[in-house]
Amino acid sequence: MTNEDFIIEALDLLKQKIKNGDCTKQQTDAVGDFALRCLKISATADELAELYGKSKDAIHGVIKRKMFQKPKRNITLYDFNAFAKLVPSSWRKKG
Numbered sequence: 349m350t351n352e353d354f355i356i357e358a359l360d361l362l363k364q365k366i367k368n369g370d371c372t373k374q375q376t377d378a379v380g381d382f383a384l385r386c387l388k389i390s391a392t393a394d395e396l397a398e399l400y401g402k403s404k405d406a407i408h409g410v411i412k413r414k415m416f417q418k419p420k421r422n423i424t425l426y427d428f429n430a431f432a433k434l435v436p437s438s439w440r441k442k443g
Contacts, residue, residue, distance in 0.1 A: 383429070390425035400439045410434055 362379060365371045371379075391399070393407045400407070414434045417427055 387429070389428040391428050391431070392425060396426065396428075396431060400435060401441075402439060410436070 362371070366376065393404045393411070396402075396407045397404045411426060411431070411434075415426070415430060417430050
């Protein structure tokens with residue numbers, strides 16, 4: 349099994365357990381803390397637009413108004429952890 353396969357399976361299991369209410373508070377806190385501290389996930393505006401089902405212009409609007417971190421590289425990558433904190437609640441998928 350590759351690292352990619354393991355990560356996909358682990359995330360699928362966590363997502364299933366969270367949706368079914370089978371994760372304890374300690375589990376969700378541990379995974380959340382780990383993700384915030386250790387995972388450095390970057391995404392393009394196109395990837396964020398696809399994730400949240402919004403236009404690229406809407407993504408750039410949130411970034412320009414609220415995000416102070418500078419993007420990396422010439423291909424603009426934004427810090428997902430920082431952006432996720434700024435996403436309007438109406439953008440989040442229900443259930």
